Structures are given as C-alpha cells and as structure tokens.
Amino acid sequence: MSAAETAHVVAFAFPFGSHPTPLLHLVQRLAAAAPTVHFSYFNTKKSNHNVFSKANLHVYDNIKAYDVEDGLPEGHAFSGNPLEEIEFFIGATPENFRRRLDEIVEETGLKATCLLTDAFLSFSSEMAAEMGIPWVAVWTAGPTAVSIHSYTDLIHGRLGQTGHPENQDQTLDFLPGMAAIHASDLPQEVVHLDTPFSRLLHSMSRSLPRAAAVVLNSFDGIDPVVENDLSSKLRKVLNVGPFPLPSPMPPSDDQSGCLSWLSTQSAASVAYLSFGTMLTPPPHELVALADSLEEKQIPYLWSFRDNSKINLLQGFFERTSSRGKVVEWAPQLQVLAHSSVGVFVTHSGWNSVVESIVAGVPLICRPFFGDQMMNRRRVEDVWRIGVGVEGGIFTKSGMAGALNLVLFEEEGKKMRENIGGLRECALRAVAENGSSTQNFKSLVQIATSSHQD
Known part of the structure; x- marks a missing residue:
C-alpha cells in the first residue's frame, strides 16, 4: 500500500x-x-x-x-x-x-x-x-x-x-x-x-x-x-x-509494596484513599479524614501525592503505621482488585468510579468539580453502590458514619451486592x-x- x-x-x-x-x-x-x-x-x-x-x-x-x-x-x-x-x-x-x-x-x-x-x-x-x-x-x-x-x-x-x-x-x-x-x-x-x-x-x-x-x-x-x-x-x-x-490486567509496578502490604490485611477491611492526580482535599478536611480513620481504627492505604500538605498528617501516619500505609502512588487497578480492600474513598471522577465498579468495591464520595457531583449522585441515589460524605465535605463524625455504614452495616452489604450486579454487566459487555x-x-x-x- x-x-x-x-x-x-x-x-x-x-x-x-x-x-x-x-x-x-x-x-x-x-x-x-x-x-x-x-x-x-x-x-x-x-x-x-x-x-x-x-x-x-x-x-x-x-x-x-x-x-x-x-x-x-x-x-x-x-x-x-x-x-x-x-x-x-x-x-x-x-x-x-x-x-x-x-x-x-x-x-x-x-x-x-x-x-x-x-x-x-x-x-x-x-x-x-x-x-x-x-x-x-x-x-x-x-x-x-x-x-x-x-x-x-x-x-x-x-x-x-x-x-x-x-x-x-x-x-x-x-x-x-x-x-x-x-x-x-x-x-x-x-x-x-x-x-x-x-x-x-x-x-x-x-x-x-x-x-x-x-x-x-x-x-x-x-x-x-x-x-x-x-x-x-x-x-x-x-x-x-x-x-x-x-485488555489483560497490566503487570503491577508496585515499588511501594502496596499489594504485599494489602495481603497482610483481613478481607474487605481496608479503606483505600485516592483523590486523583489534580487535587487534594483542603487541610481541615484532611485532618478530619485522618481523625475518623484513627478513631474507628480502620486499616488504610492512602495514595497521597501533595507533598505541600503531607506534614499536616505526619503525626497521624506515625501513630497509625501499624495498621496503615501511605504512598505517593499506588497501582490503583490492582489495589481495588485486592480482596482486602473494603471501600474506596474517592473524588468520584469517572475513571475511579468505573474502576471501582470493575473491582466490585463500594465508594465513599467527596466530589470537588466537573462531573464528580453527578457521579456521586448516581453512586448513592441511583446505583446504590456507595455514599456521599455528609454535607459534601469531610468531617470527623460524618466520615466515621460513612465508614461504619459501608464496612460494617447491612446497608454496606447491599452496596456490595449492587456493585456486584453492575460488575457483571461490565463483564458481559x-x-x-x-x-x-x-x-x-x-x-x-x-x-x-x-x-x-
């Protein structure tokens, strides 16, 4: 030719x-x-x-x-x-x-x-x-x-x-x-x-x-x-x-050891936290989020990219190092697919929502801009596969309630069933x-x- x-x-x-x-x-x-x-x-x-x-x-x-x-x-x-x-x-x-x-x-x-x-x-x-x-x-x-x-x-x-x-x-x-x-x-x-x-x-x-x-x-x-x-x-x-x-799951670039750490945790127990590449919640919300994880003693994997704010949480990361891990970057697809991840705390960007559906992991959504608020509404009120944070921002009591709901209550179990149905739909497609x-x-x-x- x-x-x-x-x-x-x-x-x-x-x-x-x-x-x-x-x-x-x-x-x-x-x-x-x-x-x-x-x-x-x-x-x-x-x-x-x-x-x-x-x-x-x-x-x-x-x-x-x-x-x-x-x-x-x-x-x-x-x-x-x-x-x-x-x-x-x-x-x-x-x-x-x-x-x-x-x-x-x-x-x-x-x-x-x-x-x-x-x-x-x-x-x-x-x-x-x-x-x-x-x-x-x-x-x-x-x-x-x-x-x-x-x-x-x-x-x-x-x-x-x-x-x-x-x-x-x-x-x-x-x-x-x-x-x-x-x-x-x-x-x-x-x-x-x-x-x-x-x-x-x-x-x-x-x-x-x-x-x-x-x-x-x-x-x-x-x-x-x-x-x-x-x-x-x-x-x-x-x-x-x-x-x-x-496509097949890409080989993991897991230099931070996220997957090996997750393998030491109980099934569906870990909160995975990531807010995409463009934003970090404001300082008071970061502190409230950390306080709720510490109070509820939730194992966590936190993908935290913003070095200008990490000093706010240094004490929290040190106090909770036995049950938590913070990394600059995580292989998100493989992390969400890991059996120990029980909830994804996210900005509810579309890629993250879809990846959570594929993995069958319920979401806690804190949207910021663009389509994220509409995605949160779909997640919570239409598909019923997660929940938005109370009042639209992270507070200690609101986040503790959301973690409790998704990880420990009957409603969280229903969310997992609902997201499992969407996952099957995706697999058929x-x-x-x-x-x-x-x-x-x-x-x-x-x-x-x-x-x-």
Missing part, C-alpha cells in the same frame, strides 16, 4: 487532568487491532512527557507521538488558578494542532484519514469536514455528563441562573434519566457560560451531533434511559468500556460477543476506513 493509500488516524488530546491517558489507551487498542494503520497522537510537550512516562509506546510500531504548542507565554508566572493554563491552551487552538498536523503530513506524506479527538476539542468537527474525513469524538467521562452538556441551553431556559441558591435543590426531572440530579450537582461549566473553558464545552455540546461516532469509556446498561436518549440525538454512540477490562466488544469493532471500521461513508 502506498503512502497515499495508507489509513492515518490522527488523535488530538486535551492535555489536562485524566483526559490524555484514556485517549492514548484507546489509540493503543486501535493500533493493536489495525497494525497496518498509522496512528499519530498530538498533545502538549508537558502532557506527553507525563503520559508516556507510564506508557509502553515502543511496543507499537504504528503509533507516533507529536508535541503541539501549549500557548503559554515565555517565562509566564502562574497565579495559582488551575484554569489559567487551560485558557492559554484554548487560546492556542486550533492553530497549534492544524500547524503541527500540516508539518507531519508534509514530512511523512501521510494525509489524515480520520480525526479521533477528545470531545472537548470540538473544532475538530470543522477540521475534519474541511478534509472530507470522519471526526470521532472521545468522551472520557460517563453518559450522564455528556447528556447534561447536550442540554445546556434547555437547562438555562428552564432554571435560569442555576447558581442562585433558591434553585439548588431543584431536580432535573425534565430531562430523560436525570430525576436524581439536582441543580447543585451541575458542573460550573454548564451553569456559567462566561469563561473560555465553559464556552469550549458549550461549543462541544452543539458539535457532537456532527461526529461520525461518540465513544465513551462506559458500557451498555449502566444508565439505559440516558443511553437511549443520547442514541436518539447523536449519529452513533459507542460504549467501548470499561477501559480496564478489554467486554465478553467475546458483548456490546463493548462489538462497539469496538465498529469503531475500528469507522476510524480506519480511508473514506467517509
């Missing part, structure tokens, strides 16, 4: 939070399924460094990674606002991707035949249309979140400024499958459309119906009403997850003839065909 005929799938990453890694995992799965297709992965230099320090890219001959400009002015001093870096990046798009892609096409002679991009980067819709190739949007969160974004205009029409206190308890029962969601659960990017980031997501909500397919790290049956509604509005919805399952397996085959066909339907 000549270079002109070679299928060339171009992936554009949104370089923040947990977004780049699921996109890369999807590219790797596609590259393994279509070894004669060339894949290019575009991301910022900083994010590429972070992602590829944990990925074995060298085993894929048909994937190449490229850096795009991040939009940061030379020598810029950050204010501490986490959205600042995102806004500089948004300001650089789409020209940074367009320019770099033109360079790579010139160098390799390989024209793009499909754009496979983070759904946030909705400018890809117009770029793909200009080139006469399909756009496949990858949504890294769950079906509830993408559905909520698709209804942004209707939500504003019905609730007005949902940020107003008098509207906080109102439910979204006027949307399919959303009766459990409250106005207070909505992401700020849906509530207020006055920032570059919120405008980016609003633009996305209007662009997704033009995508050849919208791919989710989810599985059929997790939210049937929402899934059916999405399918009625989008050209093709492909649940191809949960991402940990279609990734079986040989399961829905996620079939959807992935459809994705391979859409992404690697040289011509748009």
Whole structure:
C-alpha cells in the first residue's frame, strides 16, 4: 500500500487532568487491532512527557507521538488558578494542532484519514469536514455528563441562573434519566457560560451531533434511559468500556509494596484513599479524614501525592503505621482488585468510579468539580453502590458514619451486592460477543476506513 493509500488516524488530546491517558489507551487498542494503520497522537510537550512516562509506546510500531504548542507565554508566572493554563491552551487552538498536523503530513506524506479527538476539542468537527474525513469524538467521562452538556441551553431556559441558591435543590426531572440530579450537582461549566473553558464545552455540546461516532469509556446498561436518549440525538454512540477490562490486567509496578502490604490485611477491611492526580482535599478536611480513620481504627492505604500538605498528617501516619500505609502512588487497578480492600474513598471522577465498579468495591464520595457531583449522585441515589460524605465535605463524625455504614452495616452489604450486579454487566459487555466488544469493532471500521461513508 502506498503512502497515499495508507489509513492515518490522527488523535488530538486535551492535555489536562485524566483526559490524555484514556485517549492514548484507546489509540493503543486501535493500533493493536489495525497494525497496518498509522496512528499519530498530538498533545502538549508537558502532557506527553507525563503520559508516556507510564506508557509502553515502543511496543507499537504504528503509533507516533507529536508535541503541539501549549500557548503559554515565555517565562509566564502562574497565579495559582488551575484554569489559567487551560485558557492559554484554548487560546492556542486550533492553530497549534492544524500547524503541527500540516508539518507531519508534509514530512511523512501521510494525509489524515480520520480525526479521533477528545470531545472537548470540538473544532475538530470543522477540521475534519474541511478534509472530507470522519471526526470521532472521545468522551472520557460517563453518559450522564455528556447528556447534561447536550442540554445546556434547555437547562438555562428552564432554571435560569442555576447558581442562585433558591434553585439548588431543584431536580432535573425534565430531562430523560436525570430525576436524581439536582441543580447543585451541575458542573460550573454548564451553569456559567462566561469563561473560555465553559464556552469550549458549550461549543462541544452543539458539535457532537456532527461526529461520525461518540465513544465513551462506559458500557451498555449502566444508565439505559440516558443511553437511549443520547442514541436518539447523536449519529452513533459507542460504549467501548470499561477501559480496564478489554485488555489483560497490566503487570503491577508496585515499588511501594502496596499489594504485599494489602495481603497482610483481613478481607474487605481496608479503606483505600485516592483523590486523583489534580487535587487534594483542603487541610481541615484532611485532618478530619485522618481523625475518623484513627478513631474507628480502620486499616488504610492512602495514595497521597501533595507533598505541600503531607506534614499536616505526619503525626497521624506515625501513630497509625501499624495498621496503615501511605504512598505517593499506588497501582490503583490492582489495589481495588485486592480482596482486602473494603471501600474506596474517592473524588468520584469517572475513571475511579468505573474502576471501582470493575473491582466490585463500594465508594465513599467527596466530589470537588466537573462531573464528580453527578457521579456521586448516581453512586448513592441511583446505583446504590456507595455514599456521599455528609454535607459534601469531610468531617470527623460524618466520615466515621460513612465508614461504619459501608464496612460494617447491612446497608454496606447491599452496596456490595449492587456493585456486584453492575460488575457483571461490565463483564458481559467486554465478553467475546458483548456490546463493548462489538462497539469496538465498529469503531475500528469507522476510524480506519480511508473514506467517509
């Protein structure tokens, strides 16, 4: 096959939070399924460094990674606002991707035949249309979140400024499958459309119906009403997850000895605590969380990355070292799969929720931003596989009550049964003839065909 005929799938990453890694995992799965297709992965230099320090890219001959400009002015001093870096990046798009892609096409002679991009980067819709190739949007969160974004205009029409206190308890029962969601659960990017980031997501909500397919790290049956509604509005919805399952469990990089330590603990007794890569609870909540673990004498494994706050808990870690372990990083998939883990204390990001479902471990949720509040509501009120922390923040008494409920009471046993049912649903989806397996085959066909339907 000549270079002109070679299928060339171009992936554009949104370089923040947990977004780049699921996109890369999807590219790797596609590259393994279509070894004669060339894949290019575009991301910022900083994010590429972070992602590829944990990925074995060298085993894929048909994937190449490229850096795009991040939009940061030379020598810029950050204010501490986490959205600042995102806004500089948004300001650089789409020209940074367009320019770099033109360079790579010139160098390799390989024209793009499909754009496979983070759904946030909705400018890809117009770029793909200009080139006469399909756009496949990858949504890294769950079906509830993408559905909520698709209804942004209707939500504003019905609730007005949902940020107003008098509207906080109102439910979204006027949307399919959303009766459990409250106005207070909505992401700020849906509530207020006055920032570059919120405008980016609003633009996305209007662009997704033009995508050849919208791919989710989810599985059929997790939210049937929402899934059916999405399918009625989008050209093709492909649940191809949960991402940990279609591939074998990766070999553990357990330099901190988490798994060997867990093997010394009783079955379903350990609280595993992790709040993702981007945030740490505020100091008073960290202290309350530690106090509750100490009072209840709960064995714990705590993945604690924020060195600026670890001194707050040094005394706690020393006093409880006989029944607890703190590490900078834990192999989360393997940790959750370990029989001694009884509860996952989490920010309720979508990847963490899905990984907990796959492992069959109930959750205690302390959401912070984005889709996390909606995920918590699904966990507690719809699926009944966990509980949100009382009042939305960690307090000593509230956390002690949540630990007691999940680990020792009858309700916790029911949560384990419920999450076991969802786990079975996920396992069926990734079986040989399961829905996620079939959807992935459809994705391979859409992404690697040289011509748009």
